[in-house]
Amino acid sequence: MQLSPIANSIAPGREGHPAGVAFLLFLKGYMKALALGCLLPTENWVASVESCGKRAIALKHSDEAGVSIVASIEDMDSRAIALGDCFVKILKHVKRGDFLTFNGDALKNDNGFIVYTKDAYKWDPRPELSLAGNIKNKKHVIMLIEKYLKALCKQELDKDGIRGKGAFGDAFKSLTQSGAFPANLVGFGPGSTPAGDDWLAAYLTAMDAMLGEPGSAERSLRHKLRSALGRTNFSGKSLLMGCIEGCPPAYLARLALAAIKADEEEIAAAVKNALGHGASSGRDSMDGFIYALGNENT
């Protein structure tokens, strides 16, 4: 997969930079973005910092959808900005409640923190997904994903989620019986990104991967989801916005590419990588992915 090698080749580090821009950026606390998500709003905007984590900072854009600042290309999504090694520095400069502004060339705050984005690589998984072909042996892929889910999942965290026997688990079962399924999952469930959104994101990604055309499958569902985006929170909204356009986050793109290749080693790595996302996001998305592959109608 091309995403990681590109990241490695352009990741700024303390070694190997010629004197000049790079070292100055480093001196100033300036950061240079590695990559910008292909659906990141390019006009001037303001976003509030909603949370600061070790791998990502969640921003809420004025369009009420999320924008993420992430460390690694592995954590990219269509509305994210990847910083590479510089990510750790940003945590010193921003905190929850701050506002960041973007002017097309840079993301900055009032404390002098700046991320230059002008020369950043535009991250878009669609060309690679499109060229990769489509998933042919669905049963084999399902078997491999389930095999590694079983091996890797922390079952104890599942009981409060949509697979559990609590309120969310019961409601999920009920929603799957509805004629509105799966569109009725928007904004449903636990998690900072509602579990239903994770499920739907992976479902759409798998449907596209089976067709071999990102953004083409399930046109009717996509239309319904677009009109239902107001029913989820900002992080669910940005996730779904990307997937509706055939541009899933990197961990789902990786899983789709592995599934298209039907390579066990790559599927194992992709599942493991996906499970590292959020408390239950990765696991919830696996359910959506498997559901899409196993659905007779697909």
Add this chain to the structure above:
Amino acid sequence: MKKISLKRGSYYDSVFLMLATRELKGIDGVKDAIVAMATPMNVELLKNLAYPEAEFEGLGPNDLLIAVDAENEEKADMAISKAYSALAEKKTASSRSGQTNAPTLAAAIKLEPEANLALISVPSSFAAREARKALEAGLHTMVFSDNVSIEDEIALKTYAVSKGLLLMGPDCGTAIINGKPLCFANDVRRGPIGIVAASGTGLQEISCLIDRYGQGISQAIGTGGRDLKNPAIGGMTSLLAIEALAQDPDTKVIVVIAKPPAAETAEKVVKALRKSHKPAVVHFLGAKPGRDEEKLAFAANLEEAAMLAALFAGGSKSTEEAKITAHSNETKERYKLPDRASIARLAAMEDAKLSLEQRWLRGLYTGGTLADEALFLAHEILGGVRSNNQTDPEWIMEDPTKSIGHCIIDLGDDFFTSGKPHPMIDPVARAERIDIEANDPETAVLLVDCVIGYGSHEDPAGILVPVIRSAKAKAAKRGGSLAVIASVTGTDSDPQKHGAQAAALEEAGAIVMPSNYRAALLAIEIAKLACSGGSR
């Protein structure tokens, strides 16, 4: 008992929400709990679970809801309270920051792996070794320590340049990096002017004047006094710093201040500034200004350097335009700078109060560059001034503790500070020297600096005030008067506050000038009149 609590506009990571849910569920008496985003689907779910509907009004998907089903209200309240405590703790932890002490550089790097700059202030015999370690760790390095050998400095700077890192120093006492004052530096506003300085108090004076002129500093990079002066070092740090500022989109104007560099190094500096394509101002203390170019201005003093930089930053298109503006009467009024005629009038008034035997200028400085600025000017105008900083061998003080004739003394020189704190940190030694000069009936004018800011004494004017009063009283008792001329290097944002320091000095009878240059001009003018008999 089903109870709901809301936290509007709140966002917490998934792991936290899940753990919070589990923790609430684990509380004795709590049957069920949900901590989730208040999306319509989740609200619908809670309504279906018979949570009170009235609670859901006005909720949005970006709000957090905490729903608890407990045995009784007390248990429910306890669970909700616990959830809020966990949320508050989470928030505090995420915004917590502070200072951590580390016993070694390696430990500090481990504690702050994202740090990009190390400040080395250790006994000189260890300084080069620690600086090397910092550079090897990929850190820009500021070496406050002095007495590092030339060989070590060359080796460290060669290595730093090869890694694209700045080695500021050795003996670098001042820098402002990303708005953070390091060592002796002032709280100046941020702006488009970048400074490269091989002179500590020179950097402070210029940055403070720029602040006063309404402009600000992007970066102020100290290089260490030998960087440009010593041909073997060849300005390695200065050239790298100029290149950095040239590349910096936030720096619109570059200022270089240093004592006269070696000729070939000066040429390299000028070439680097030309290459930057940015307006630049150069001031080599004690050297004749070079030939101005369209966007490269040579300033005659620190004040002019600051003013030209501020004018370039303010939109002046060329050196010629900036210089015309800088020297126009309108500009002087704007910046409240007394012109030469005003200075002459002030000098005459002070001279008139002197007794016939009072003749000499005595400059007692805590800042080395400020002393140099006054010295070079006084030596040129008065025709012979002794100093421990003199470059003219005939006029180097044989014994810096004894003043003969006109003297300008740098009390921060190693001669005075060996085993003692620098007078900017502890100005008492200067106060004692003022007392000595006041006892000399031939002293006509006392010229002092007052450098405030981070690192400096908490109230240097407070130390000067009683001794100025006492000195003036002694002169008056002898039938004369002692002119005390001062300038305050600092800003009102500094902890000591420029205005307060200046007011205290004026209250004690000192004339406080708006810059060291103006203070020196006035003191020199008084001394000139005093030596010639003036109006008396």
